[in-house]
Amino acid sequence: MVSSADAALSTSDSDEKSRRDFLLVATSTIGGLGMALAAWPLIHSMNPAKDTLALSTTEVDLSPIEKGQSITVVWQGKPVFVRHRTADEIEQARSVSNDDLADPESDEDRVQKAEWLIMVGVCTHLGCIPLGQKSSEPKGEFGGWFCPCHGSHYDTSGRIRKGPAPKNLAVPGYVFLDDTTVKIG
Amino acid sequence: MSSSPIEFKNPVLKWVEYRLPVFSFIDSSVGGSYPAPRNLNYWWNFGSLAGIILAVMVATGIVLAMHYTAHVDYAFDSVERIMRDVNYGWLIRYIHMNGGSMFFICVYIHMFRGMYYGSYKEPRELLWIIGVFILLAMMATAFLGYVLPWGQMSFWGATVITSMFSAIPYVGDALVTLLWGGFSVDNPTLNRFYSLHYLLPFVLFGLVFVHLWALHVHRSNNPLGVEAREPEDFIPFHPYYTIKDLFGMGVLLIFFLGFVFYAPNFFGEPDNYIEANPMVTPAHIVPEWYFLPFYAILRAFTADFFMYWPVAWLMSAKLAGVLAMFAATLILVLLPWLDTSKVRSNKFRPINKQFFWIFVADCLLLGYIGAKPAEGNFIIIGQIATFYYFFHLVVLVPLIGILERPKPIPESISTAVIKSAE
Numbered sequence: 001m002v003s004s005a006d007a008a009l010s011t012s013d014s015d016e017k018s019r020r021d022f023l024l025v026a027t028s029t030i031g032g033l034g035m036a037l038a039a040w041p042l043i044h045s046m047n048p049a050k051d052t053l054a055l056s057t058t059e060v061d062l063s064p065i066e067k068g069q070s071i072t073v074v075w076q077g078k079p080v081f082v083r084h085r086t087a088d089e090i091e092q093a094r095s096v097s098n099d100d101l102a103d104p105e106s107d108e109d110r111v112q113k114a115e116w117l118i119m120v121g122v123c124t125h126l127g128c129i130p131l132g133q134k135s136s137e138p139k140g141e142f143g144g145w146f147c148p149c150h151g152s153h154y155d156t157s158g159r160i161r162k163g164p165a166p167k168n169l170a171v172p173g174y175v176f177l178d179d180t181t182v183k184i185g
Numbered sequence: 186m187s188s189s190p191i192e193f194k195n196p197v198l199k200w201v202e203y204r205l206p207v208f209s210f211i212d213s214s215v216g217g218s219y220p221a222p223r224n225l226n227y228w229w230n231f232g233s234l235a236g237i238i239l240a241v242m243v244a245t246g247i248v249l250a251m252h253y254t255a256h257v258d259y260a261f262d263s264v265e266r267i268m269r270d271v272n273y274g275w276l277i278r279y280i281h282m283n284g285g286s287m288f289f290i291c292v293y294i295h296m297f298r299g300m301y302y303g304s305y306k307e308p309r310e311l312l313w314i315i316g317v318f319i320l321l322a323m324m325a326t327a328f329l330g331y332v333l334p335w336g337q338m339s340f341w342g343a344t345v346i347t348s349m350f351s352a353i354p355y356v357g358d359a360l361v362t363l364l365w366g367g368f369s370v371d372n373p374t375l376n377r378f379y380s381l382h383y384l385l386p387f388v389l390f391g392l393v394f395v396h397l398w399a400l401h402v403h404r405s406n407n408p409l410g411v412e413a414r415e416p417e418d419f420i421p422f423h424p425y426y427t428i429k430d431l432f433g434m435g436v437l438l439i440f441f442l443g444f445v446f447y448a449p450n451f452f453g454e455p456d457n458y459i460e461a462n463p464m465v466t467p468a469h470i471v472p473e474w475y476f477l478p479f480y481a482i483l484r485a486f487t488a489d490f491f492m493y494w495p496v497a498w499l500m501s502a503k504l505a506g507v508l509a510m511f512a513a514t515l516i517l518v519l520l521p522w523l524d525t526s527k528v529r530s531n532k533f534r535p536i537n538k539q540f541f542w543i544f545v546a547d548c549l550l551l552g553y554i555g556a557k558p559a560e561g562n563f564i565i566i567g568q569i570a571t572f573y574y575f576f577h578l579v580v581l582v583p584l585i586g587i588l589e590r591p592k593p594i595p596e597s598i599s600t601a602v603i604k605s606a607e
């Protein structure tokens with residue numbers, strides 16, 4: 001009878017080496033993959049939990065907002081700017097050519113109804129809340145919003161025109177439930 | 186100097202020593218059997234001072250944690266309760282708050298000491314690199330801790346810093362959501378920051394341990410930068426440097442407690458005594474003073490900054506700013522190789538010595554700019570200072586090492602020290 005040890009001895013050295021190498025590589029690969037998979041639940045647990053996700057829509061009553069006024073509502077813990085724009089502001093937003101924009105986007109693509117501009121009031125630079133919601137606040141060089149943190153100017157369509165912010169103020173998903181109610185999220 | 190390990194007469198010590206040689210370990214690490222260069226000056230105190238502060242931070246932090254509540258509805262009030270109702274709560278919190286600043290003062294001095302005397306050079310490169318990682322871990326700890334009292338600066342500092350990661354292409358927004366555990370800085374964020382703020386100081390302990398391990402292999406550099414070799418070059422760490430470190434600790438405590446008792450909010454921001462309000466951004470967001478130079482570098486990167494032009498085709502100015510800010514610290518890892526001079530101490534480097542002080546001034550200038558609003562001349566000065574920071578490290582340091590003619594270097598520490606004493 002040939003024991004397995006003898007069999008191992010009888011195989012050539014290099015052959016033995018490559019078989020062991022294979023086992024070593026295979027075991028460490030599977031082990032490593034297993035570890036990586038085991039880390040995923042830990043990492044994913046840091047993502048938004050179900051109750052956090054459940055708070056993801058907000059309804060807004062538009063009827064009390066006069067032309068030229070804005071309100072700020074909270075959606076997902078963030079401020080959302082709702083502005084009832086004047087004809088002037090709409091005109092100003094639509095007369096800009098794409099060449100003048102850092103993040104080209106037409107005003108038509110940013111609103112569902114021209115007089116209602118709805119967007120997330122979080123500066124796309126580093127997350128401050130731009131000023132311009134109240135009539136007493138500075139509105140920047142383009143008549144929209146101004147972020148005091150590092151000096152970003154947004155126009156009457158909420159597009160970035162000057163300063164370090166790279167993108168326009170984000171437009172959230174929303175639907176008009178009727179003429180005076182809008183659901184954000 | 187190879188002193189023989191000490192013999193213990195006390196039978197209990199002997200019994201323990203035989204089973205776990207902890208006493209000889211202490212003796213050979215910080216005791217009479219650890220040889221230290223005989224000429225260390227007071228700049229060599231700051232490492233042990235930083236270690237003392239780390240211990241103070243852990244002690245006060247553990248007690249604070251017994252009274253603190255990590256929830257957005259209670260955090261601010263629980264800190265106010267610590268200040269008003271908890272016995273000595275005000276003292277413990279003020280020590281912890283000002284301790285953060287003392288920690289950075291000591292570590293920054295410690296680092297500039299290393300730069301001036303060339304302590305990062307062969308064979309202490311790894312010791313220096315571990316130090317850079319200690320600085321990074323300290324910054325993370327301090328940032329996380331500052332969020333806990335949940336004041337306006339806590340909240341908006343957290344928002345601005347975490348939002349920097351949104352600059353990373355493709356995965357940036359998902360990463361920020363992961364960091365927040367939601368769609369803005371909120372309760373899940375506060376909870377995880379608390380967990381990590383409790384964890385990181387212990388990581389720091391681990392890093393300090395390997396830092397000291399590496400230190401003990403080749404031992405301290407010294408003001409002459411000449412390697413200590415002969416027995417006459419050394420003196421035993423205990424009692425000479427234990428007593429000197431203790432004296433330094435006394436001086437530090439007077440300075441430290443001076444702030445705690447007479448100007449406890451000197452380093453703080455009044456806005457952080459207003460509870461966090463996610464709907465109102467304070468007019469000026471400023472980080473803690475120890476982050477100001479890095480904040481200035483972050484803000485220097487605007488579309489019209491010439492250092493941004495070469496990479497403008499590749500990334501946004503925002504991403505370039507974030508990368509430059511991290512690079513400002515990480516580039517120090519390369520310093521042992523950027524410095525082409527074999528001479529360690531600036532005592533013998535007349536040209537480099539002057540540029541060293543200009544570099545220190547540049548760092549202070551960056552700190553000043555970081556505290557100012559980003560407008561007008563402050564932007565331009567910040568950009569020039571940012572440029573100079575990198576220009577010094579990447580261009581001047583290698584060039585001076587090649588071009589400069591160092592002064593004659595003493596043969597050994599003992600010859601230099603004993604001669605000057607005569």
Ligand code: HEM
Pocket residue numbers: 239242243244245246247249250253264278281282284285288323326327328330331332333334382383386389
């Ligand atoms: C490397 C050491 C540490 C540093 C640099 C550090 C830094 C800070 C800073 C800057 C604050 C904000 C203080 C304020 O503005 O009120 C803070 C708060 C806090 N830290 Fe630490 N910390 C350290 C270690 C620890 C440890 C080890 C613990 C607990 C085990 C801890 C627990 C706390 C708690 C509970 C608070 C909130 C209470 C308060 O704001 O006073 N810290 N820390």
Ligand code: FES
Pocket residue numbers: 123124125126127128147148149150151152163164165
């Ligand atoms: S966060 Fe608005 S300009 Fe930086």
